[in-house]
Amino acid sequence: xxxxxxxxxxxxxxxxxxxxxxxxxxxxxxxxxxxxxxxxxxxxxxxxxxxxxxxxxxxxxxxxxxxxxxxxxxxxxxxxxxxxxxxxxxxxxxxxxxxxxxxxxxxxxxxxxxxxxxxxxxxxxxxxxxxxxxxxxxxxxxxxxxxxxxxxxxxxxxxxxxxxxxxxxxxxxxxxxxxxxxxxxxxxxxxxxxxxxxxxxxxxxxxxxxxxxxxxxxxxxxxxxxxxxxxxxxxxxxxxxxxxxxxxxxxxxxxxxxxxxxxxxxxxxxxxxxxxxxxxxx
Amino acid sequence: xxxxxxxxxxxxxxxxxxxxxxxxxxxxxxxxxxxxxxxxxxxxxxxxxxxxxxxxxxxxxxxxxxxxxxxxxxxxxxxxxxxxxxxxxxxxxxxxxxxxxxxxxxxxxxxxxxxxxxxxxxxxxxxxxxxxxxxxxxxxxxxxxxxxxxxxxxxxxxxxxxxxxxxxxxxxxxxxxxxxxxxxxxxxxxxxxxxxxxxxxxxxxxxxxxxxxxxxxxxxxxxxxxxxxxxxxxxxxxxxxxxxxxxxxxxxxxxxxxxxxxxxxxxxxxxxxxxxxxxxxxxxxxxxxxxxxxxxxxxxxxxxxxxxxxxxxxxxxxxxxxxxxxxxxxxx
Numbered sequence: 308x309x310x311x312x313x314x315x316x317x318x319x320x321x322x323x324x325x326x327x328x329x330x331x332x333x334x335x336x337x338x339x340x341x342x343x344x345x346x347x348x349x350x351x352x353x354x355x356x357x358x359x360x361x362x363x364x365x366x367x368x369x370x371x372x373x374x375x376x377x378x379x380x381x382x383x384x385x386x387x388x389x390x391x392x393x394x395x396x397x398x399x400x401x402x403x404x405x406x407x408x409x410x411x412x413x414x415x416x417x418x419x420x421x422x423x424x425x426x427x428x429x430x431x432x433x434x435x436x437x438x439x440x441x442x443x444x445x446x447x448x449x450x451x452x453x454x455x456x457x458x459x460x461x462x463x464x465x466x467x468x469x470x471x472x473x474x475x476x477x478x479x480x481x482x483x484x485x486x487x488x489x490x491x492x493x494x495x496x497x498x499x500x501x502x503x504x505x506x507x508x509x510x511x512x513x514x515x516x517x518x519x520x521x522x523x524x525x526x527x528x529x530x531x532x533x534x535x536x537x538x539x540x541x542x543x544x545x546x547x548x549x550x551x552x553x554x555x556x557x558x559x560x561x562x563x564x565x566x567x568x569x570x571x572x573x574x575x576x577x578x579x580x581x582x583x584x585x586x587x588x589x
Numbered sequence: 590x591x592x593x594x595x596x597x598x599x600x601x602x603x604x605x606x607x608x609x610x611x612x613x614x615x616x617x618x619x620x621x622x623x624x625x626x627x628x629x630x631x632x633x634x635x636x637x638x639x640x641x642x643x644x645x646x647x648x649x650x651x652x653x654x655x656x657x658x659x660x661x662x663x664x665x666x667x668x669x670x671x672x673x674x675x676x677x678x679x680x681x682x683x684x685x686x687x688x689x690x691x692x693x694x695x696x697x698x699x700x701x702x703x704x705x706x707x708x709x710x711x712x713x714x715x716x717x718x719x720x721x722x723x724x725x726x727x728x729x730x731x732x733x734x735x736x737x738x739x740x741x742x743x744x745x746x747x748x749x750x751x752x753x754x755x756x757x758x759x760x761x762x763x764x765x766x767x768x769x770x771x772x773x774x775x776x777x778x779x780x781x782x783x784x785x786x787x788x789x790x791x792x793x794x795x796x797x798x799x800x801x802x803x804x805x806x807x808x809x810x811x812x813x814x815x816x817x818x819x820x821x822x823x824x825x826x827x828x829x830x831x832x833x834x835x836x837x838x839x840x841x842x843x844x845x846x847x848x849x850x851x852x853x854x855x856x857x858x859x860x861x862x863x864x865x866x867x868x869x870x871x872x873x874x875x876x877x878x879x880x881x882x883x884x885x886x887x888x889x890x891x892x893x894x895x896x897x898x899x900x901x902x903x904x905x906x907x908x909x910x911x912x913x914x915x916x917x918x919x920x921x
Contacts, residue, residue, distance in 0.1 A: 432663035433685065442664070445842075450665040532665045534615060534650045535623075547651070550784040551623060552813045554792075 344565060351562035354555035362548075362556030363563060370536050371544035372563070374452065378527075378540065379520040382459040386516050390467025391509065397468075398475030412468050415461055424529025427458050450532030455540065458526040463516040470512030471505055478504050507582035514578060518571035522564065612848050614647045617667035619654040619741060619831075620784055621805055625703075625868040626671070632864060633855045637848065645848055653782055654741035661687065666839050668849040673741035675699070675832040676900035687838045701830035702856035703870035706890055707749035709821040710790065710799040710806045717797045721823050722753050725772060725798060732775045733796035735786040737907070737914050742783030746800040747914065748903055749827035752896040756825055756889075770917050791818070802829060803885070804869035811869075828890040831870075 320328075352359055362368060396402065397409055415423065429435050431448040441448060448454050482504070486496045502509075524542040531538045539547065541564050549557035616626060630647045637645045650657065650665065654673035658680050661667045672678055681687040693700045711719050717730050725732055735743040750772055754765035777795060780786040783805065790799040791814050798821075799806075806820045833856065835849040855861050862877035871885050872878045878885060897903035907913045 428663050434663065438664060447664075447666065449663065450660060532650055532660055533652050534648050537648055550620065550782075550788075552808070 347558055347565055348562050350554070350558035353558070358555045359559045362553070362559040365556070367536050367539065368544055368548075368556070368560055371539045371541045371560075374455070374539065375521055375541040378452070378456045378459050379517050381456040382463050382520040383513055383517050385456075385460040386464045386467050387509070387513055390464060390469075390512060390516075391471060391505075393468045394471035394475050398472050398478075399480065409472070412465050412472070415464050420458075420462055420523065420525030421529060423462055424458050424526035427454060427461070427526075427530055449530050450534075451538060454530040455527050455538065458530050459520045459523050462523055462526050463520045466516040466519065467509065467512035470508045470515070474505050474508040507578060507585070510578050511575065511582070514571050514575045518568055518575075521567055521571075612643050612645045612845060614645060614668045614845060614849060614852060615650065615666060616647055616669050616671060616852075617650045617657050617661055617665060618671040619657060619673040620651050620782065621742075621802070621808075622671060622831075623649065623651050624808075625804075625865065625870065628864045628868060629856070629861055632860060633852055636855060636858075636860070637851065640851075643848070645852075647852070653739065655739075661836065666843070667836050668840050668843065668845050669833065669835045669853055671831065671833045673829075673831050674744070674900060675830065676904055677741065678832050678834050679900070681834075681836065685838075687836050688834055689837065692834045693832065696833065696853060697857055698873045699830060700832045700834055702833060702853070702861070702873050703831065703865045704873055705802045705804050705829040705831070705870055706826045706888070707746050707800055707829065708803045708806050708826065709823060710801050710809060710818055711797065711821055713817050713819055715819060715821065719798050719821055722750065722768075722825075725775065726768070730775060730798065731777050731796040732772060732798055732800065733778070733780075733786050733790045734776055734800040735783050736779040736781055739781045740783050740786075742802060742805075743786075744903075744908060745802065745827060745829050747907065748893065748897065749800070751907070751913075752827055752891050753823065753825045755896060756891055766913060766917075769913070773917055803871070807869035807884075822886055822888050825889040825891065827896070828892045830892070 363372075393412060397405065397412070402408065418426075428449055430437055431441060431454065432438050433442060435449075437448075448457070478501070482500050483496055486500045487493075491499065522542060523540075524546070527540050528543060531540070531543055533539065533543065533547070535547075541560060545557050545560045545564065548560065616630075618626060626647070626649055630649075634645050634647070637643060650660075650667070652660070654677045657665075658670070658672060658677035661670060661681055662685050670678055670681065675693055678688075678692060679690075682690045682692060696702070709719055709725075711717065717727065718724065719727075719730070724730070734746045737743040737747045747769070751765045751769055754760055754768040755762070757764070778789060780789055783802070787799065787801060787805055787809065789795050791809055801809075803820075806818075810818050810820055833853050835846070835853060837846075840846040840849045856865070857874065859874070859877060862872040862874045863880070865872050866877060866881035866884065872881065893900055893903055897906070905912065
C-alpha cells in the first residue's frame with residue numbers, strides 16, 4: 308500500500324526535500340534567465356519611449372537591422388538547401404568514410420566562431436588562398452556583405468542537417484520507391500513524398516538556424532570590417548553604441564534582438580507541438 | 590528605333606557622368622574618434638563640393654587600433670587610415686607595402702593633425718587627493734587602466750607612467766620599472782580596450798583613478814558623467830600622436846588618391862582644427878590650441894621619440910612577449 312502511495316506521488320523523497328529542490332531550480336531560472344532578460348527591456352525603456360524609437364529609427368541601426376535580416380535569410384537558405392542535401396546523402400547512401408562525414412557535420416559547432424571567422428579571412432583575405440585572384444578581379448568578399456553571409460551560413464550549417472539526418476534515416480526508401488514505381492518523376496517524388504515527411508524537421512532546423520544567425524557575433528565581427536552604415540549587423544551595432552556610451556540606444560537594439568529570439572523560441576515550440584500532434588494522429 | 594537607342598545611350602552616359610560626380614572614401618579609424626569624424630566629414634564634404642563640384646561620402650570603420658590595422662592588411666579597402674599610433678600604420682608599410690615606409694613625412698607634424706595626452710580622471714571632489722603620478726601609489730588607491738597587450742590606449746598610459754618616472758630628476762630605468770611594478774599592483778582589472786576600462790570606472794564604479802586619454806576624459810566630464818568626475822592633470826605626461834595616412838595601394842586602385850589626400854590635408858585647416866578642439870583633442874596648430882583656451886592647460890609633455898627612441902623600440906622593450914610588461918605581470 309505504502310509503495311503504491313509512493314508511486315502515486317511519483318517520487319520517493321520527502322515533501323520538504325522536493326519542495327526545496329523545486330524552489331532552488333525555479334529561483335535559479337528566475338535569477339539567471341528571467342531577471343536579466345526582463346532587465347534588458349527595462350534598460351531599453353529607461354530613457355523613455357522617444358529615445359527607444361529614435362534609436363531603432365537611427366540610420367545606422369536601421370541598416371544593421373536590415374543587414375541582419377538579409378544575412379539571416381541568406382544563411383537560412385544556404386544551410387537549408389545544403390543541410391537537406393547533406394542529410395539526404397548521409398541518411399540514404401553509404402558513402403566511403405560515412406562516420407567521418409557525419410562527424411564533420413558538427414564541425415561548425417565545435418569550432419569557436421572567432422576561429423571560423425579567421426578561417427574565412429585566411430581563405431579570402433589578401434594573404435589568403437583566393438585573395439590575390441579576388442583582388443585582381445575587384446571582388447570583395449571579406450570585410451563586405453558576402454563574407455558576413457558566408458560565415459553566418461558556416462556557423463549555422465549543422466542545425467538543418469543535424470535535424471534532418473535522423474528523419475531521413477527513419478523515413479526509409481520504401482515510400483520513395485513506391486512513388487517511383489507508380490510513375491512519379493524525381494521532382495514529384497521530392498515535393499510530394501519526401502518533403503512532406505521532413506517538413507516539420509526542416510522547419511524546426513530552419514528556426515534554430517535563423518535564431519542563431521541573427522545573434523551571431525564572433526565570426527561576423529572578424530569578417531565585417533565594422534563599416535558604419537554598411538557592414539554592421541545588429542549584434543555588432545549593439546556593441547558599438549554601447550561602447551559609445553549610448554546605453555539607452557544599445558539596450559533598445561538589444562531588446563529588439565531579444566524580442567526576435569523570443570519570437571523564434573515561440574515558433575520553435577509551436578512547430579514541435581504541431582509535429583507531435585501530427586505524429587499522434589497518424 | 591534609332592532614336593530610342595540614341596536616347597538610351599544618352600541616358601547611360603548621363604548615368605556614368607553622374608557617377609563620376611560621386612566619390613566614396615572609407616576611413617578606417619580606432620574607437621574613440623567616431624564623434625570627431627562624424628563632425629569632420631560633413632565639413633570636408635562641403636569643402637570638396639565647393640572646390641571640385643564632386644559629392645563625397647565618407648564611411649567610417651572603428652575598432653581597436655591594432656585590429657583595424659590587421660583588417661586593412663587582410664584586405665579591408667581603406668582609402669585613409671587614422672589610427673591611434675604610428676606603429677600600427679607602420680605595419681601596413683612593412684607587412685604588405687600598402688604605403689611607403691616614410692609615410693609619416695608626407696603630412697605636417699609627423700602626420701598627426703591632432704594630439705592628446707594621458708590624464709587622470711577621478712571622482713568628483715578628488716576624495717583620494719590625487720595630484721600627480723606619485724599619488725597613484727598612495728595606500729588604498731586603486732588604478733584603472735586597460736591591458737597594454739591588447740589596447741593601443743593602454744600602451745600610451747603605460748609609456749606615460751614609465752616615461753614620467755624616467756624624466757624625474759633622479760629618474761632611471763630601474764626606478765621606472767619599480768614605479769610601474771607598484772602601479773600595476775594597484776590595478777584590480779585589466780580591460781581589453783580603453784572604452785571597456787572607462788566603462789569599468791564610470792559605470793561599474795570600480796577604482797579611484799582612471800588613466801585615460803584627455804579626449805576620453807573630457808567626453809566623460811562633459812557628457813555622461815557631468816558633475817560626478819573631474820580631470821586631474823599630472824605635472825608631466827606623454828604627447829599622444831595619433832597618425833593619419835592615405836593608403837597608396839588602395840587609392841591607386843580605386844582612383845581616389847586626390848580626394849583621400851585632400852581629406853587628410855583638410856584636417857590641418859583652421860576649420861577642422863576648431864572641430865578637433867571641440868571634440869577634446871588638442872589641435873596640432875598652436876594658434877588653434879591657443880584659441881581653445883583653458884580647455885587644454887599646458888603641461889610638460891614628452892614624445893615617444895625622445896623618451897623611448899620611437900615606437901619600434903618602445904614596443905620591443907615593453908610590449909613584445911617577454912618585454913617589461915610581461916616581466917611585471919609574471920612577478921606580480
